[in-house]
Amino acid sequence: MAAAHDLEMESMNLNLEREMKEELEEEEKMREDGAGKDRAKKKKVHRIVSKWMLPEKARGTYLERANCFPPPVFIISISLAELAVFIYYAVWKPQKQWITLDTGILESPFIYSPEKREEAWRFISYMLVHAGVQHILGNLCMQLVLGIPLEMVHKGLRVALVYLAGVIAGSLASSIFDPLKCLVGASGGVYALMGGYFMNVLVNFREMIPAFGIFRLLIIILIIVSDMGFALYRRCFVPENGPPVSFAAHIAGGFAGMSIGYTVFSCFDKALLKDPRFWIAIAAYLACVLFAVFFNVFLSPAN
Numbered sequence: 001m002a003a004a005h006d007l008e009m010e011s012m013n014l015n016l017e018r019e020m021k022e023e024l025e026e027e028e029k030m031r032e033d034g035a036g037k038d039r040a041k042k043k044k045v046h047r048i049v050s051k052w053m054l055p056e057k058a059r060g061t062y063l064e065r066a067n068c069f070p071p072p073v074f075i076i077s078i079s080l081a082e083l084a085v086f087i088y089y090a091v092w093k094p095q096k097q098w099i100t101l102d103t104g105i106l107e108s109p110f111i112y113s114p115e116k117r118e119e120a121w122r123f124i125s126y127m128l129v130h131a132g133v134q135h136i137l138g139n140l141c142m143q144l145v146l147g148i149p150l151e152m153v154h155k156g157l158r159v160a161l162v163y164l165a166g167v168i169a170g171s172l173a174s175s176i177f178d179p180l181k182c183l184v185g186a187s188g189g190v191y192a193l194m195g196g197y198f199m200n201v202l203v204n205f206r207e208m209i210p211a212f213g214i215f216r217l218l219i220i221i222l223i224i225v226s227d228m229g230f231a232l233y234r235r236c237f238v239p240e241n242g243p244p245v246s247f248a249a250h251i252a253g254g255f256a257g258m259s260i261g262y263t264v265f266s267c268f269d270k271a272l273l274k275d276p277r278f279w280i281a282i283a284a285y286l287a288c289v290l291f292a293v294f295f296n297v298f299l300s301p302a303n
Helices: 002-032 034-053 056-065 073-092 122-128 133-177 187-203 213-236 248-265 276-299
Strands: none
Touching: 034 056, 034 133, 073 122, 073 133, 122 133, 133 187, 133 248, 133 276, 187 248, 248 276
16 A cells, blocks of 8 residues: 555656756746747746646646637636625715624615515625625635636636526525525625635645645635624624614525536536436536525515
8 A cells, every 4th residue: 555655656756856957948948039038938927827726637638729808707706796795885874883794785687685585686686785894805816716727727607607507506505595584795606606616626735735835824714704703793683773684595506516517527628418417416406506595485485
């Protein structure tokens, strides 16, 4: 066993040395060409992104066709929309403090409210409303740090599919497990991206080398703990002017990411629609959605 482990480690070290040598040779060739400096910088960025997001066997394909067209429009657009809505409720509506917003957001037409479940857009639009500075900063930091590299690799349609699957799963799960509570925030979508990414890291652990190592991992854990703690605070301590806010979206979004997100992000160099794992995940997801709709129509205590 020890000998096999040593051989495996030696093979990994040889692969890393070979990869670094190839990077240096390629950068040296580009530097010899005066017009190649910008290309060398872009290539270096793409190499770093490929190490974050892809197992070794898929990096070559990505680097061959890597470009920034289209740019990560989806994740940037959704972040700007969330920030704009937060500024509206935090600045244009007078607030006593910004740690936990109260004035306006509980009457917002975007928030998911169990009494207004017939307004179906609320099952998605709740992601635009955030309950305070800490809430929106945690979500924006995580979805930009993780979402932009994911969109560079997998492009906007796939990232949007995973993100919105997490958002819808979050509101439906909240309507079942916390049926009398309101819901705000983009945590369902953010946790879906995280779930899909970290499932790929677990499956391809030895091949995916996170940049910054332990430090980057600690930052991610800190943001997750902070976001979950704030959600629990909103759930357990009732604001003066409104009901507590559910946190079921975090868990449901994570599960959506670990199923749909994993299959989407693991099919980088394959046709997604030809992967049976994708259809199995979609079928399971739709079955859960149908059950949640049935529950809300016929069984929910909010009725």
